[in-house]
Amino acid sequence: MVRGELMEEEIIYSHYDEKKNIKKELKEHLNDVAGAAENSVPTTIQFDDILNSTDIRKLVKETCLFHDFGKFTDFFQTYLVNNKKHKLKRHSHISAIFLFNRLKLSSVLSHLKETEANKIAFLSYLAVRLHHMDLSVKDLFSYSHLPSQLNELKAQTDNILKRINKITQDIDLSEKEVKTYLENNPLDLNAKEHLKKYYMSLINFPHERWFFLLIYLYSQLIDKDKLDAGLIKTKEINLAPVEKVTDYISKKRRVTEQQIVNDDREVARKTIINNLQGLSDDEIKEHRIFTLTAPTGLGKTLSSLQAGLYLCERLSNIYDYTPKIITAIPFINIIEQTKKDYIEVFEAYGRVNVHHRLADLKITAYQNNDDKNRDYEKSLDQSLLEVEAWEGDVIMTTFVQLFQSIFSNSNSSLKKINKLAGNVVILDEIQSIPEKYMPVVGAMIIKLSEYFGSRFILMTATQPYIIELGKQLIEEESKTKTNTNSMSSLELLSDNQKYFEKLDRTKLIPTLQQPFDTNGFLEFFENTWNYKSSLIVVNTIKRCIEIFDALKNILSDEKKVKVLHLSTNLTPLDRKKIINEAENRLKEKNITVMVSTQTIEAGVDLDFDIGYRDLAPLDAIIQTAGRINRSGLNKENNLYISSPIYVFQLEKDHKYIYPFHQIEDTKKKLSSYEVIPEESYQQLIDGYFREYACEISDESREIWRAIKKLDFDVINKFKLIEDDVSVIDVFIELDENASQLADAYEMVKDYKMETDKEFISNVLDKKIVSINEFERKVIIKLLLVKLSEYMVPVRATRLAKNKAFDFSDRNGVKASFMWVPRNQIEEYYSKEKGYIELEDARMW
Numbered sequence: 001m002v003r004g005e006l007m008e009e010e011i012i013y014s015h016y017d018e019k020k021n022i023k024k025e026l027k028e029h030l031n032d033v034a035g036a037a038e039n040s041v042p043t044t045i046q047f048d049d050i051l052n053s054t055d056i057r058k059l060v061k062e063t064c065l066f067h068d069f070g071k072f073t074d075f076f077q078t079y080l081v082n083n084k085k086h087k088l089k090r091h092s093h094i095s096a097i098f099l100f101n102r103l104k105l106s107s108v109l110s111h112l113k114e115t116e117a118n119k120i121a122f123l124s125y126l127a128v129r130l131h132h133m134d135l136s137v138k139d140l141f142s143y144s145h146l147p148s149q150l151n152e153l154k155a156q157t158d159n160i161l162k163r164i165n166k167i168t169q170d171i172d173l174s175e176k177e178v179k180t181y182l183e184n185n186p187l188d189l190n191a192k193e194h195l196k197k198y199y200m201s202l203i204n205f206p207h208e209r210w211f212f213l214l215i216y217l218y219s220q221l222i223d224k225d226k227l228d229a230g231l232i233k234t235k236e237i238n239l240a241p242v243e244k245v246t247d248y249i250s251k252k253r254r255v256t257e258q259q260i261v262n263d264d265r266e267v268a269r270k271t272i273i274n275n276l277q278g279l280s281d282d283e284i285k286e287h288r289i290f291t292l293t294a295p296t297g298l299g300k301t302l303s304s305l306q307a308g309l310y311l312c313e314r315l316s317n318i319y320d321y322t323p324k325i326i327t328a329i330p331f332i333n334i335i336e337q338t339k340k341d342y343i344e345v346f347e348a349y350g351r352v353n354v355h356h357r358l359a360d361l362k363i364t365a366y367q368n369n370d371d372k373n374r375d376y377e378k379s380l381d382q383s384l385l386e387v388e389a390w391e392g393d394v395i396m397t398t399f400v401q402l403f404q405s406i407f408s409n410s411n412s413s414l415k416k417i418n419k420l421a422g423n424v425v426i427l428d429e430i431q432s433i434p435e436k437y438m439p440v441v442g443a444m445i446i447k448l449s450e451y452f453g454s455r456f457i458l459m460t461a462t463q464p465y466i467i468e469l470g471k472q473l474i475e476e477e478s479k480t481k482t483n484t485n486s487m488s489s490l491e492l493l494s495d496n497q498k499y500f501e502k503l504d505r506t507k508l509i510p511t512l513q514q515p516f517d518t519n520g521f522l523e524f525f526e527n528t529w530n531y532k533s534s535l536i537v538v539n540t541i542k543r544c545i546e547i548f549d550a551l552k553n554i555l556s557d558e559k560k561v562k563v564l565h566l567s568t569n570l571t572p573l574d575r576k577k578i579i580n581e582a583e584n585r586l587k588e589k590n591i592t593v594m595v596s597t598q599t600i601e602a603g604v605d606l607d608f609d610i611g612y613r614d615l616a617p618l619d620a621i622i623q624t625a626g627r628i629n630r631s632g633l634n635k636e637n638n639l640y641i642s643s644p645i646y647v648f649q650l651e652k653d654h655k656y657i658y659p660f661h662q663i664e665d666t667k668k669k670l671s672s673y674e675v676i677p678e679e680s681y682q683q684l685i686d687g688y689f690r691e692y693a694c695e696i697s698d699e700s701r702e703i704w705r706a707i708k709k710l711d712f713d714v715i716n717k718f719k720l721i722e723d724d725v726s727v728i729d730v731f732i733e734l735d736e737n738a739s740q741l742a743d744a745y746e747m748v749k750d751y752k753m754e755t756d757k758e759f760i761s762n763v764l765d766k767k768i769v770s771i772n773e774f775e776r777k778v779i780i781k782l783l784l785v786k787l788s789e790y791m792v793p794v795r796a797t798r799l800a801k802n803k804a805f806d807f808s809d810r811n812g813v814k815a816s817f818m819w820v821p822r823n824q825i826e827e828y829y830s831k832e833k834g835y836i837e838l839e840d841a842r843m844w
Helices: 002-006 026-039 053-065 074-082 092-105 114-129 143-161 164-170 175-183 196-204 208-229 243-256 259-277 281-286 300-319 332-346 369-377 380-388 399-406 435-452 466-478 496-501 518-528 541-554 572-587 618-625 660-671 678-692 698-708 736-749 757-764 773-790 822-828
Strands: 013-017 022-025 289-293 325-329 352-355 394-398 424-428 455-460 506-510 534-537 562-566 592-596 610-614 643-648 727-732 791-795 818-820
Touching (some): 022 026, 026 053, 026 164, 026 208, 092 175, 114 196, 114 208, 208 380, 208 435, 208 698, 243 259, 243 332, 259 496, 289 300, 289 435, 300 424, 325 332, 332 394, 352 380, 394 399, 435 455, 435 466, 466 698, 518 541, 518 610, 541 562, 541 592, 572 592, 610 618, 618 643, 618 678, 727 736
Parallel strands (some): 352 394, 424 455, 506 643, 534 592, 562 592, 610 643, 727 818
Antiparallel strands (some): 013 022, 727 791
C-alpha cells in the first residue's frame, strides 16, 4: 500500500527532487507562502467599504495557507516521491473546496454581509482551483463533468481523512474542522447549494471590484507559491533617499549640460518637489493620480524619479510600509537609456530590475558584495523567476509587460500584478497608449489607485485626457456619477504652461496643399534643405528606402554630407551603429541627412537642424519635433533661430499605419495655419486630445464590461501591439558572434546534439553549471534575446521577392525564424538599407 511506504517517517512533502536535494515539507511550504503573502499586503489596499487592508491580509493568508491542502493525499505523495503517476494526484480542486468551506463556515468572513461573504469565498475558491492554470471561469461548472469531479473529490477526501492526525499536527485545525471542510461538497447537486450559483451572482450583478479582488488573490498566491518553490526569499524594500537624485543631477550636469538648460530644469524640478511637500498627510492619502506635463528636454525622467521617491517616503511615514517604484516606458530603447540614470541614482541603495522581452535577467545596483555573490550563485531559472516576478526595489518595464499583464488571464503574466499594490507607478510617454484603449486604460489606472492604493505619475509633453476618458467609461457603465478624488489627477508642474510658452526651438510648417510623390518631395527637399543636418520621417519602409537611394544619388558629389537610413528593415545591431554614427556626426557639426520611419520617434536622442514629417497624427508629428533643435542653440547671423519641421503628405502612405480619422483631424487642424510656433504646440495638442475626451471606443467599452463579468476571453482581446501574422523574423548571420549564437541555439534546442556547457557559458557570458529541462528553456530564451539583435521582421509579401532559408537548412534544427547564411549576405542584406527585395533566381 502506498501509505505504508510513507509511514516510516510520515513526512508530507510539497516539493521533492532527489537530484537537486530539494525536500520541502508541505507544512513549511504552506506557512512560508502564507506568511510571505500576508506580510506583503500594504495598508493602502481596500475594496470599497467591504474589505479593508486587515481583512485582505487575513483573506490572503487563508487562501495561501490552504492552496496545496490536496497534497496530503497518498496519490500526490507517491507521484512526488516515487514518480508514480495517478489520475487522482491533482490537488487544486479539493484544496479549493476545502478553502471555500473554511471561509464559509468559519469566522473569517463572518463580519460581512452574507452576499458579499459568499462572493469573496467563491473568488478565493477560483484563485486556488486555477492556481496551476490560466484564469478562465466560463466552463468551470459544466454539469457534464460533475459526476467524474464528485467521484474524484470523494476518493481524495476518503484518502486524506486516513491521515487526519498528521494534518491536525501540521495545520492548526481540529479534526472536526478538517472533516467539516472536507466532507461538505458545494459541487454536489443534492447539497443545499451549488458553486455555480455564486458565479451567476457575479455575472448577474456585475461590479469591477470583484475582478480586482480576484486578480489580487490569484496574483498573490501564484507569485508567492512560485518564489517559494524556486527557493527565492523576498527582501525588504530599500530605496535611495530623495536627495540622491539632486546629487546625481549636480554631478551629471557639471559635465554635460549647458547652463541655459540647467536653469529651467532646476526650477521645474524644485517646483515639482515643492508642490508635493505642500500636500498634507490627508491630501497625500486622497490624491492617487498625478500628472507631470512638461516640454521635451526639461528633465522629466529624473524629476519624476525624485517625485516618486518623495511619494514613497511620505507613504512610508503615513502607512508604515515601504513602497517600491515601478517605471513603465513604451519602448525598450528608452528603457535602456533611462536605466543608466536609475542605476547611478540607486547605486549602493537598491536593486534595479529591468524586465522586458529582451531583458538579460540581471538585477543591478547591488547594496553589497554579498548580494552580488548570492546573485551569481543563482540558477538561470531562479534568475528568470526573480526578474519576471518583479522582485527588486525599482522595476523598469514596458507598457506591454504592464498593461498586457493586467488585461490578461495568463498565469505567468498575472503573477506580478500584486506588486502594483501600494507602490508608486511612473508611466512615461502615456500618450503612446493607442487611442482605442485610452478609456479602459484610464479606468484601470483609476481603479488600481482606488482598490490597490497605488500611486500613479503620468508623464508626457503631450498629456492626453486618459483619466477623464477612464472616468467617463466608469460612470457610463455604472450608470452613476461620482466626485471622488480617485477619479481626478493632480498636476505636479502646476505652472508648466510658462515652459511651453517660452519655447522657440522649432516651428511646424504645414505643406499640405497637394500630396507629393517621391520626385515631388525630393524637389521640395532640395528647395528647402539649405545644407543643414536634416531628419526626414516617412510612414513606410518602402518609401524610406526609395528616398534614401535617391538622396544618396543626388548628394553623391557633396563630400561633406552623409545620408543615413534608419528603419526596422535593419537589424537592431545595425540600427544602433547608425544611430551612434549620426550622434557623433551631429556633435561634430558634420552635415547629416537621415531618412527614417517612425522608429526615430521611439526615444532616439538625436538633434537635427531641420525636420520633414510625412502626414501622421498630431502627437506623432510633435514627437518628431522633439528630435529637432533639442538644445535650442541653432544660430544664424549670431541669433538663435527656431528650426522648421515641414509637414507634408506622401501620396496615401499614412493609410497603412494610422487610423483614417486621426489623419483627417490632424490635416484639418494643420491646414488652417501657415506656421505653428513651438509655444503653440501645447494648446494645439490639448485641443486635439480634448476632441477625443468625450468619445468612448467600442473596444474599451467591451473590455470594461468583460472585466465586470469576469469574462477573460474578451479581456484577452486587449493588444497594445497587434499580432501581425504576415511578418516573419529573418536571422541575418552577419558575423562570427552571430554564428556562435546560432551554434549555441542549435546545441541547446536539439536534445540529440551534444551540449558544450563551457561554450554556452562563453556565448552568454553567464556561468552555466547544468542544463536541465527548466534551465534549457531559460537558456533558449537568453539566446533568442541575443539572436534578436541580428533579426529583421519582414512582411511575407516582401519576403516572397527574395526568400530566405528555413533555419533548419543550417544544421537540421527547426526554429520559428528564417535564416540568411554568412556566405550569401550580399544577396539578402545591406548594412545601409537592410533586407533586400530582389526577385529570387533559386527555385523554391
